[in-house]
Amino acid sequence: MVNTKVQLSSLTLDNPVIPASGTFGFGYEFAELYDINVLGSFSFKGTTKEPRFGNPTPRIAECPEGLINSVGLQNPGIHAVIAEELPKLAKCFHKPVIANISGFSVDEYAYCCELIDKEPQVGLIEVNVSCPNVHNGGMAFGTDAVAAAEVTRAVKAVTTKPVYIKLSPNVTDIVSIAKACEEAGADGISMINTLLGMRIDLNRKKPIIANKMGGFSGPAIFPVALRMVYQVYEAVNIPIIGMGGVSSADDVIEMMLAGATAVQVGAANLIDPFAAKKIVEDLPRAMEQYHISSLKDIIGGAH
Amino acid sequence: MxxxxxxxxxxxxxxxxxxxxxxxxxxxxxxxxxxxxxxxxxxxxxxxxxxxxxxxxxxxxxxxxxxxxxxxxxxxxxxxxxxxxxxxxxGNGYDTSLSGDRPILCGGGAGVPPMYELAKVLIAEGKHPAVLLGFNTKEEIFYEEEFKALGADVYVATADGSYGTKGFVTHLLDLVKGYTYSYSCGPEPMLKAVYDATNTSGQFSFEERMGCGFGACMGCSCKTKYGNKRICKDGPVLAKEEIIW
Structure with a gap:
């Protein structure tokens, strides 16, 4: 009998598999397809203070082994999330959920995190300082160590639950930003968000995406994500949620060996709505194949 | 599901x-x-x-x-x-309960295919659909005989006039007296033309670049009079009353 349990700060997960924000909505639509309680947890759709429609379409472009999205944080706003989305989720998900929060100012991050911190369904807050698809916010906070630390401090001052800062890979030195977040009080690091990318339509000779650029994700970015998790694991003493192109139980194990305590699955959910469930079900087989009896024992094992 | x-x-x-x-x-x-x-x-x-x-x-x-x-x-x-x-x-698909006895089914080019099952269902329900098909040229026409074999009244327009009525599906509307409802699928300019030219309610099927196709990624969102909708999950069919052009 293998042990898949992992510990994310105060949160014990039955397994490390977590659908990533923006690929799983608020969960309840996936609950029509399978029992989502088989998951470790999931990170809900990136939420801001105000409702947002997001960017113009087209928002999606295909790539080799991945896709570019430029959704632009479409969400109903923090108040509707609390009043409407979380009650719908409560009917089908009985584990703590990860709240993904985005913002356009330090005050907005603090405002939303303070509100969501009070929700009993929320087990952990993932602060997205790395959305590449919005201007004057999002990624601007995650590409500067001082700004990332400022958001971290502001959120920590008004919350009681574990706060994980979701970092952008679109930086020269992700390690320094992770360390700045740790020093500012972050309970963990969530990484990586999408890589800024672009495709051009050869017939129209213009960018496919209306917003020209977007976030590149999928199996193609897995080696980049793995490398960054490996580097940050060496530099910080807080848990890391690793993500970026994870598509199989083998990928989960590889990401944990690099230093991740838990692993998010993003783009794979969009190709196969059952992807996260299949990964959970395949984990015991993969663990036996690689002679792993307890997943928590392999975290950072490649170092 | x-x-x-x-x-x-x-x-x-x-x-x-x-x-x-x-x-x-x-x-x-x-x-x-x-x-x-x-x-x-x-x-x-x-x-x-x-x-x-x-x-x-x-x-x-x-x-x-x-x-x-x-x-x-x-x-x-x-x-x-x-x-x-x-x-x-x-996707949601077309709701046939609102069609009345004489709906028109407007299909343009690659938007023609879903009209076939729709015509089949409407005829099985005892209704009398008129199928209006638009193509660019005679060479691009397909499924005209298949629609006729279902028992539907079929009218064809070509943009270059090489077959049937010269023009677009909207030029076929005068040929159908007393239609009760419209169903459309085709390029957006065609949908807009049908929307403007018809005096009944109707349903319009939209196209957008999709990520997942089942509502998870929000890649194909659009604004409607009833709020934001995902073309893949809440659509692709939108009611005439909710469309914002």
Missing amino acids: VKQSYFTILSQRQLTSAMYEMVLEGDTSALAAPGQFVNLKLEGFYLRRPISVCTYDSKTMTLLYKVVGKGTAYMATLPAGTKLDILTGL
């Missing part, structure tokens, strides 16, 4: 220079309404390809698709016997 399963290609047939007909065998139990679509996984392509369902029965499903890029070009090369991973039961 989304279902993932494997289908086997029974046959492929080229209809025009760009349109193909693919007949597949598999579990069609998730297909619930005309106007729904399926999402095909193709080897070597990361995103699935959303294709509207032309018609289906308890064991088979027919897809008519236009070769527009590398993915659909690859689809056209697949021989009978090929197994494909397909998500079925996607």
Whole structure:
């Protein structure tokens, strides 16, 4: 009998598999397809203070082994999330959920995190300082160590639950930003968000995406994500949620060996709505194949 | 409800220079309404390809698709016997309960296929649909005989006048007296023209670049009078009353 349990700060997960924000909505639509309680947890759709429609379409472009999205944080706003989305989720998900929060100012991050911190369904807050698809916010906070630390401090001052800062890979030195977040009080690091990318339509000779650029994700970015998790694991003493192109139980194990305590699955959910469930079900087989009896024992094992 | 399963290609047939007909065998139990679509996984392509369902029965499903890029070009090369991973039961589809006795079904180019199952269902319900088909040229016409074989009244327009009425599907409206409702699928300028030219309510099927096809990624969102909707999950069919042009 293998042990898949992992510990994310105060949160014990039955397994490390977590659908990533923006690929799983608020969960309840996936609950029509399978029992989502088989998951470790999931990170809900990136939420801001105000409702947002997001960017113009087209928002999606295909790539080799991945896709570019430029959704632009479409969400109903923090108040509707609390009043409407979380009650719908409560009917089908009985584990703590990860709240993904985005913002356009330090005050907005603090405002939303303070509100969501009070929700009993929320087990952990993932602060997205790395959305590449919005201007004057999002990624601007995650590409500067001082700004990332400022958001971290502001959120920590008004919350009681574990706060994980979701970092952008679109930086020269992700390690320094992770360390700045740790020093500012972050309970963990969530990484990586999408890589800024672009495709051009050869017939129209213009960018496919209306917003020209977007976030590149999928199996193609897995080696980049793995490398960054490996580097940050060496530099910080807080848990890391690793993500970026994870598509199989083998990928989960590889990401944990690099230093991740838990692993998010993003783009794979969009190709196969059952992807996260299949990964959970395949984990015991993969663990036996690689002679792993307890997943928590392999975290950072490649170092 | 989304279902993932494997289908086997029974046959492929080229209809025009760009349109193909693919007949597949598999579990069609998730297909619930005309106007729904399926999402095909193709080897070597990361995103699935959303294709509207032309018609289906308890064991088979027919897809008519236009070769527009590398993915659909690859689809056209697949021989009978090929197994494909397909998500079925996607999208809302057309609601036939609102049609009245004499609905018009407007299909333009690659938007013609879902009109076939719709016509079939409406006729089975005892209604008398008029099918208005628009193509660019005579060479691009497909399925005219198939629609007639269902027992529908069929009218064809070509933009260059090489067959039928010269012009667009809206130029065929005068030929149908006392129509009760409209159903449309085609390029957005055609949908807008039908929207403006018809004096009844109707349903319009939209197209957008999709990520997942089942409502998760928010890649294909649009604004409607009733709030934001996802073309893949809340659509692709929108009611006339909610559309914002």
